[in-house]
Amino acid sequence: MRPHHLLLALLLTALLGSCASMNQTECLNADWYAIGRIDGEKGASRDEYQRHSEACAKHAIVPDKTAYQEGYDHGIEDFCTPANGYENGRKGYNYKGACPADLEGSFLLGYQQGKAMYEAQQRVAEYDNAIQERAQRVSDIRYQIYRYEEILASRDATEQERQAALLRIRYLQRDTQYLRREIYDLQYGREDAARQLMELERQGVQGW
Secondary structure, three states, X not given: OOHHHHHHHHHHHHHOOOHHHOOHHHHHHOOHHHHHHHHHHOOOOOOHHHHHHHHHHOOOOOOOHHHHHHHHHHHHHHHOOHHHHHHHHHOOOOOOOOOOHXXXXXXXXXXXXXXXXXXXXXXXXHHHXXXXXXXXXXXXXXXXXXXXXXXHHOOOOOHHHHHHHHHHHHHHHHHHHHHHHHHHHHHHHHHHHHHHHHHHHHHOOOOO
């Protein structure tokens, strides 16, 4: 990237969070090559130019389409690489089909491998969350049982209160058994998901 374009690109990154944010001065002074390059490097579609054009049309300003397209073409080349595809996939980003046909195959090679890694990590995390949620419920039930056991031990409790507490304890113990079985099944599923993740990590990137 040309030195002055690099500086402007950094400044314009914040500016272009939304094309509607461009005011008249920004449209007049815009470096359309740098804007196009930014859009290309983030994998935006070519329709992004139209959005910029509509924003500046409010100020009767027409963007330099040739400069924008030149920047976009350079930026999309940087975006559509196997390594960048892999990083986008690992972060769980959705690919919007921005890469041209001659670059898409190599991009998707990396993206699909990265996405597989991301999904494997998500499965492990989902199992962890499910196990933790049920373990917390078991802990909460233990406390409830403890409170009912206090009623059983209380000299002030009536026979009816003791019977109700005993019945409630039995229900809670049953619920605990169900939860422990669920935790066991989830732990087994997590082990399988973790093995798949480890295998993907062992294989590393392939084909590029």
